[in-house]
Amino acid sequence: MEHLLAARTIMGLSLGFHILFAAVGMTMPFFMATSHFLYLRSGNKEDLILTRMWSKGVAILFAVGAVSGTVLSFELGLLWPEFMKHAGPIIGMPFSWEGTAFFLEAIALGLFLYGWDKMHKWVHWGSGLLVGLSGFASGIFILSANSWMNSPSGFEWVNGQAVNIDPVKAMFNEAWLHQTLHMQLAAFQAVGFAVAGIHALLLIRKHNIELNLRALKISLFFGAFASLLQPLSGHFAAQRVAELQPAKLAAMEAHFKTQKNAPIIIGGIPNVSEEKVDYAIEIPGVLSFLAFNDFDAEVKGLDQFPKEEWPAVTVTHFAFQIMVGIGTLMAGIGTLFFYLVWKKKLNSNAFLRTLILTSPLGFVAIEAGWIVTELGRQPWIIYGVMKTKDAVTKFPDLYFHGILFLSIYFILSLATAWLLYRQIKVANKIWEIP
Amino acid sequence: MSELLGVFLAIALLLYILFGGADYGAGILEIFKGKKLREQQSELITKAIGPVWEANHMWLILMLVILFVGFPSVYHSLSTSLHIPVIMVLAGVVMRGSAFTFRHYDAIKDSSQKVYSFFFSLSSVWTSVWLGITAASLHRGLIKEGSQVYFEQYVAPWFGLYPLAFGLFVSSLFTFLSSVFLIGETQAPSLRSIFQRRAFYSNISTVALGALVFLSAELEGNHFARSFFESPASLVSLTLATVLLFALWHFIKTGSNNRLRIVAVAQTSLIIIGWLSAFYPNLVVTSTRAYTFTELAAPPAVLKQILIALIVGLILILPSLFYLFHVFKKETFRRKN
Numbered sequence: 067m068e069h070l071l072a073a074r075t076i077m078g079l080s081l082g083f084h085i086l087f088a089a090v091g092m093t094m095p096f097f098m099a100t101s102h103f104l105y106l107r108s109g110n111k112e113d114l115i116l117t118r119m120w121s122k123g124v125a126i127l128f129a130v131g132a133v134s135g136t137v138l139s140f141e142l143g144l145l146w147p148e149f150m151k152h153a154g155p156i157i158g159m160p161f162s163w164e165g166t167a168f169f170l171e172a173i174a175l176g177l178f179l180y181g182w183d184k185m186h187k188w189v190h191w192g193s194g195l196l197v198g199l200s201g202f203a204s205g206i207f208i209l210s211a212n213s214w215m216n217s218p219s220g221f222e223w224v225n226g227q228a229v230n231i232d233p234v235k236a237m238f239n240e241a242w243l244h245q246t247l248h249m250q251l252a253a254f255q256a257v258g259f260a261v262a263g264i265h266a267l268l269l270i271r272k273h274n275i276e277l278n279l280r281a282l283k284i285s286l287f288f289g290a291f292a293s294l295l296q297p298l299s300g301h302f303a304a305q306r307v308a309e310l311q312p313a314k315l316a317a318m319e320a321h322f323k324t325q326k327n328a329p330i331i332i333g334g335i336p337n338v339s340e341e342k343v344d345y346a347i348e349i350p351g352v353l354s355f356l357a358f359n360d361f362d363a364e365v366k367g368l369d370q371f372p373k374e375e376w377p378a379v380t381v382t383h384f385a386f387q388i389m390v391g392i393g394t395l396m397a398g399i400g401t402l403f404f405y406l407v408w409k410k411k412l413n414s415n416a417f418l419r420t421l422i423l424t425s426p427l428g429f430v431a432i433e434a435g436w437i438v439t440e441l442g443r444q445p446w447i448i449y450g451v452m453k454t455k456d457a458v459t460k461f462p463d464l465y466f467h468g469i470l471f472l473s474i475y476f477i478l479s480l481a482t483a484w485l486l487y488r489q490i491k492v493a494n495k496i497w498e499i500p
Numbered sequence: 501m502s503e504l505l506g507v508f509l510a511i512a513l514l515l516y517i518l519f520g521g522a523d524y525g526a527g528i529l530e531i532f533k534g535k536k537l538r539e540q541q542s543e544l545i546t547k548a549i550g551p552v553w554e555a556n557h558m559w560l561i562l563m564l565v566i567l568f569v570g571f572p573s574v575y576h577s578l579s580t581s582l583h584i585p586v587i588m589v590l591a592g593v594v595m596r597g598s599a600f601t602f603r604h605y606d607a608i609k610d611s612s613q614k615v616y617s618f619f620f621s622l623s624s625v626w627t628s629v630w631l632g633i634t635a636a637s638l639h640r641g642l643i644k645e646g647s648q649v650y651f652e653q654y655v656a657p658w659f660g661l662y663p664l665a666f667g668l669f670v671s672s673l674f675t676f677l678s679s680v681f682l683i684g685e686t687q688a689p690s691l692r693s694i695f696q697r698r699a700f701y702s703n704i705s706t707v708a709l710g711a712l713v714f715l716s717a718e719l720e721g722n723h724f725a726r727s728f729f730e731s732p733a734s735l736v737s738l739t740l741a742t743v744l745l746f747a748l749w750h751f752i753k754t755g756s757n758n759r760l761r762i763v764a765v766a767q768t769s770l771i772i773i774g775w776l777s778a779f780y781p782n783l784v785v786t787s788t789r790a791y792t793f794t795e796l797a798a799p800p801a802v803l804k805q806i807l808i809a810l811i812v813g814l815i816l817i818l819p820s821l822f823y824l825f826h827v828f829k830k831e832t833f834r835r836k837n
Contacts, residue, residue, distance in 0.1 A: 122605055122607070125601060125604075125605050126601060126602070126605050128554075129554075129597050129598060129600075129601035129602075130597075130598055130601075132554060132557075132597060133593055133594040133596075133597040133598060134594065136557075136560070136561065136590070136593055136594075136597075137590045137593070137594060139561065139564055139565075140564070140579070140586055140587075140590055141590075142568075143568065143575050143576065143578065143579030144579045144583055144586060144587065147576050147579050147580050150568055150572065150575060150576065150579070151572050151573065151575075151576045152572075154568040154569055154572040154575060154798070155569055155570075155572055155798040155799065155802040156802075158565070158568065158569025158570070158798075158802060158805070158806055159569075159805050159806070159809060161565050161568070161569060162565050162566075162569060162806055162809040162810065162813065163809060163813070165558070165561050165562055165565045165813070166809065166812075166813035166816060166817060168558065168561065169555065169558040169561070169562070169813070169817050170816060170817060170820060172554035172555045172557075172558050173554075173555045173817070173820045173821055173823075173824045174820070175554060176550075176551040176552055176553075176554060176555055176824055176828075177551070177823070177824055177827060179550075179551070180550055180551035180828060181551075181827055181828075184827050184828070185827055231799055231801050231802055232801070233801070233802060233805040234805070459579070459580060459583070460580065461580060461583045461654060462650065463584075463654075467583075467587055470587065470591060471587075471590075471591075474591060474594055474595070478594070478598055481598065481602060485602055485605065485606055485607075488606060488607045488608050489605075489607045491607070491608075492607035492608060493607070
């Protein structure tokens with residue numbers, strides 16, 4: 067494997083690994099705080115058991131998220147030293163705020179996990195909520211740093227050096243809002259559906275029906291609500307990308323030729339050498355409308371960019387379609403959820419089966435979305451300013467580095483899955499209600 | 501402003517060594533738990549560091565953020581010339597955090613506990629030694645940017661007796677801090693006497709390894725020992741730390757929790773101050789020259805922003821951290837012995 071590709075692979079896998087745990091750390095505490103709140107208000111035993119069950123899962127996943135996040139903060143420099151040398155001072159502000167938020171999250175988690183019976187019950191509840199709030203905030207700061215790579219601002223690039231740095235402007239760059247909104251909703255969606263899927267499985271097997279039904283309601287309330295908002299945020303994000311990174315939008319949509327009344331392409335296989343998409347369904351005008359609210363607007367195609375500045379069209383396009391497809395499906399299930407809650411028919415087997423099947427899809431969509439963001443920005447690491455190949459480390463032994471961390475991530479994934487499996491197994495036995 | 505940021509960096513380093521160090525040390529101590537009271541020792545360690553370990557390691561993140569925002573070229577050297585020791589540290593950090601959490605939260609306590617304990621102890625030694633190696637290499641004077649020879653560029657900066665001695669010194673210091681911390685965490689006389697003994701022996705080994713650090717610096721001809729003994733601040737710190745040894749041994753013997761902790765913290769702080777003063781105002785020494793804090797600092801606009809972020813951040817963090825320790829550690833500070 068070529069050096070640059072090796073570095074990108076390591077980075078991609080590290081990010082792809084971390085994001086799963088980070089999403090849980092940002093959102094699950096809110097589920098916990100909800101069940102905990104219900105318990106404190108009504109004294110319902112099941113809500114307490116549920117809070118405790120969830121908190122153990124969170125403790126495990128948070129730890130893996132924290133250590134893999136530590137790795138990432140070093141890996142940015144280990145793999146992309148030239149990038150960090152210039153970008154560090156510019157996007158240092160969101161990173162320092164992220165550090166602060168993460169610090170608070172760690173403190174709050176310690177208080178929440180070990181503080182049962184040691185604090186006033188509402189202060190203890192507050193510490194649990196603070197885990198969620200600070201985790202959520204730290205996610206926003208990290209996204210701000212990433213969005214700067216897509217829409218760099220707050221500095222001037224003179225002779226390969228950044229001058230006149232304005233960290234505040236860099237932090238609140240043009241891409242900040244849509245990326246943050248889109249990812250934070252996605253985290254609620256993915257985690258909500260994943261947790262609901264586990265409880266749906268337990269419901270189908272008739273374990274602790276009352277408890278699992280409550281769990282399903284809480285988690286899917288968050289998940290379904292987010293999945294209904296997500297299409298709006300996705301639309302907003304697409305419009306921003308059309309303006310800020312037309313090459314990325316073109317790759318996402320496999321839109322080769324600049325044209326007015328541009329069609330949206332559903333399915334199909336991009337044929338990059340002939341600059342067309344085979345076997346696709348095209349609906350004229352829709353892309354123009356989605357991107358610029360006007361069926362006749364001109365949408366820049368890849369032909370506006372030199373070929374060496376094209377992102378990987380096929381992968382970006384497929385990943386985008388997967389993400390949108392899953393998002394649409396989840397919005398449908400979300401609507402169904404609210405309908406079934408209204409009709410009091412949540413415990414229907416068909417719905418529970420659907421939830422089990424769709425349970426991992428949110429995470430698939432998150433990974434696909436990040437592939438779109440990151441691969442869609444290539445060949446740039448800082449869009450329009452620095453190319454990825456100019457940022458990569460000169461350290462030649464990336465195989466060793468890569469294999470070491472891939473094995474660590476592999477073992478950790480297996481171990482985490484095994485631990486969660488054991489949690490669920492034991493939980494069923496201990497709390498089987500006659 | 502770069503000096504002020506340097507002070508923050510030094511404070512974060514000190515807090516990481518004290519809190520994070522006591523945490524690493526706990527993992528190292530588990531190796532030596534002998535035949536007596538094995539279970540109780542592990543239990544005590546989990547209970548003592550469980551609520552605070554995540555927070556204790558945040559100081560490392562804070563240092564890292566200060567480095568890459570405020571001193572980007574130091575972060576650059578760390579990630580290029582010291583690529584290998586840094587990934588060794590990272591591998592250890594990942595293993596350690598996961599093993600500790602898994603051990604505590606595994607719902608079924610079976611033979612897998614042994615596996616977690618093994619990795620927890622192994623990675624505690626591993627990580628602390630590599631942390632020391634990395635720190636020692638920054639001022640060792642063998643960082644050679646731009647060399648085409650693999651060994652010269654990526655291995656020589658951290659390879660040798662001096663960084664190794666420094667790494668061993670660091671892990672011994674951590675073990676010492678942890679023993680002192682754990683004495684106060686229990687009231688059981690049998691456990692206390694175990695950790696009192698450990699505190700004494702790890703203190704002796706820390707002193708011995710400290711001497712080895714100076715000796716190895718002279719042997720390989722780097723300037724560390726000389727600059728240390730030429731700096732008045734370093735000499736004063738070393739003398740005070742040495743005098744405090746007698747108080748320390750006395751309190752280890754009598755088992756006065758709080759006094760012992762205060763003396764241990766004072767000694768460690770003195771060691772850090774002495775170490776930093778030895779090369780102040782330099783931050784990194786490469787094969788060609790020494791770079792000072794001011795030279796390596798980011799532009800003033802950036803320094804101002806990170807200082808604001810640090811101050812506001814600490815206003816949020818310190819009270820919550822204090823509350824965390826208040827909730828979980830107030831008893832251990834109230835107990836006299």
